[in-house]
Amino acid sequence: MQYPISITSMSSISALGKTPETVWKNYKNNAHYFTKRDGLLVSEFPQELKEDIESLRTSNSKYKTLDKSVLYAIFASRQAIKNANWSALDNFGVNIGSSRGATELFENYHQAFLEHHKAETLSSPTTTLGNISSWVAHDLQTQGPEISHSITCSTALHALLNGIAWLKADMCHAFLVGGSEAPLTPFTIAQMQALKIYKRPNGSPAETSQKQQTNFEHSYPNQALNLKKTENSMILGEAAAMLCIEKGLSEKRLATIAGIGYGTELLEHNASLSTNADCFQRSMKMALGTLDPDTVDVIVTHTPGTIKGDQAEINAIEKIFCNKIPSLTTNKWKIGHSLGASGLLSIEMAILMLKHQEFIMVPYLETTLPKRLSYIMINAVGFGGNAVSILLSK
Template identity: 75%
Template sequence: MQNPISITAISSISPLGKNSDDIWNNYLNHSHCFTEKDGVLVATFPKELKADIEQLRQSNSKYKSLDNSVLYAIFASRQAIKSANWKSTDNFGINIGSSRGATALFEHYHEEFLLNKKAETLSSPTTTLGNISSWIAHDLQTKGPEISHSITCSTALHAMLNGIAWINSGMCDKFLVGGSEAPLTPFTIAQMQALKIYSRANSHPEQGEESLSPNQALNLNKTENTMILGEGAAMACLESGVTKNALAKIIGIGYATEILEHNASLSTDAICFQRSMAMAIGNKKPEDIDIIVTHTPGTIKGDQAEINAIQKIFCNKIPALTTNKWKIGHSLGASGLLSIEMAVMMLQHQQFISVPYLKTETPKRIKHILVNAVGFGGNAVSILLSK
């Protein structure tokens, strides 16, 4: 990196809640957020947050036709901008992405098309990925650049890379970056089930066992895939240099893509992660990294590949490992920024958030945290954060 970048605000909505105090307190307990819906395990928003989203939808006649992925992004972006004390007149850009985009609307419109052999008027403009950043720019009344993209599950961290690049180029002073995902739709879940990576509703660990979560992310002893989808949106406000109000600073970035071995899988040793982590760490020693927030979605091969990559890079000095997917599931394009938020909270509180079934040495002090994300096809990103 040319210069450090400050994270001056971070905001999210997820099954953990909508404000930092609730989110932190929910991280400190060993309860998960999964419920069964129509025979499928999912991680949904609390009732109060669902009501807030519905209130946002009804607050503007234009918003009634928007997909939840857009509404989630607007809600979280408002919170982030308010926390950072940014104004619409500030010269800041927007890059919010999504893996699946407007899944619910697309499924609805397609069902109507099959029935009536005619597309509804707004079926095209309300299902484009560009919707997310465009509507945020409209809602916040900004005039800077706005970008939407999909790089599957590494989307949010790629948005962070883009924001850093724009700031360091001098083309923008600040950037709002993140991801939003509303994937709890029948067809989206069916796609994950078709890949045979989704957790089975009847495969819960029994009550009384130490590992109660049906998503066994980072448990390398699991005998079946346990990924579960969760909804969420997370946004970060980035500013150049080290600011007085910085929650954390970005001191290293890494990215890599590997040649596909399979349409959806990483190589056995996750070559892309090895390259992205090495790039993000730079000249620092392995022992300088206190924690890694892993991508590990809860699949047997995916989790093991990332661990193999970590072992290759860190050898005998493995940092403390953690993840939030055992608790809130995989929010696809939003997951990377939710991991960033988790890392920032650990830096702020100087407290390690553990995984209940994973034995790892708790760091004595927390100064540097590495956050990983990867998407289908091996699009890996690693971000190094510091106090």
């Protein structure tokens, strides 16, 4: 990019843990982090992290009425700001989005309304999407701009794009960007099941037979990036992830944003991509700019574990990179799909690979190992064909 942007801090909470050290340690094993809840597989926080979130809720009387998606964002944002050594006096901007928003609160409020025919006092202000950034800004005591949006599963990367735009326009000197998602609620999961993209409880007969022969801990229920799968295998996970970004080449940067791209396409169906993911072709081409495609060493794919979605993204990659496809990887086989937060978790994975100069493979796939780790592209897309591609360099 003409004006380089530095990532000076990152923080996430997911089934992988709450610190970069723990997250990296858990990336390096071949285990997945799915557990069963009401017969379905989900990716949820470890017990210690659940207790941390509950402690946050009870630490302030105002926080007792907040949705989990807001609490997750506050928790992750505090750590990101601490790691960046920012203070409230910095007046940094905040842009944190979510695909589904306050799912648990909304479902609880609606159930109460059906029973009592009366809405509770805080049902509106605690379920608006702007709630996330507003409460994070309040918690961190920043006076900078606060923005929330939902662009489905590419939400977190769109938050990053927006933060970059503010910095390049000299309207703000630093931005906290990210996504937060608490989708493990009955109605949210039911929506994914209605689309027939959620991992079925028992899987196919072939999968059931295979699981009888292998230990559950070492099987891989979400077959993200596997183009040979015969049924959709998406699994939802809860998470929040944040980045601190600053204009220019900071001495404390974790990585540099070398390119950004976005793309949309005409809707053929409410939830579909075109066969060759035209939006991804546009976003990846834009992110590359004048760089030779061979510069890219790795792509962290979006690939949620659906047959058509995974194939469409690979088709787009083959169109852009032709005969020299970068090494491909994803984290959704391990922690599932956290919807609006997923793109930032992929960014974190890329930063950790750049830092440690080690490629994280998908254990059930054969892929070409990268000869170097200098440039990594991260993809995200959501319902409606809203694709974003980010190119990071070390």
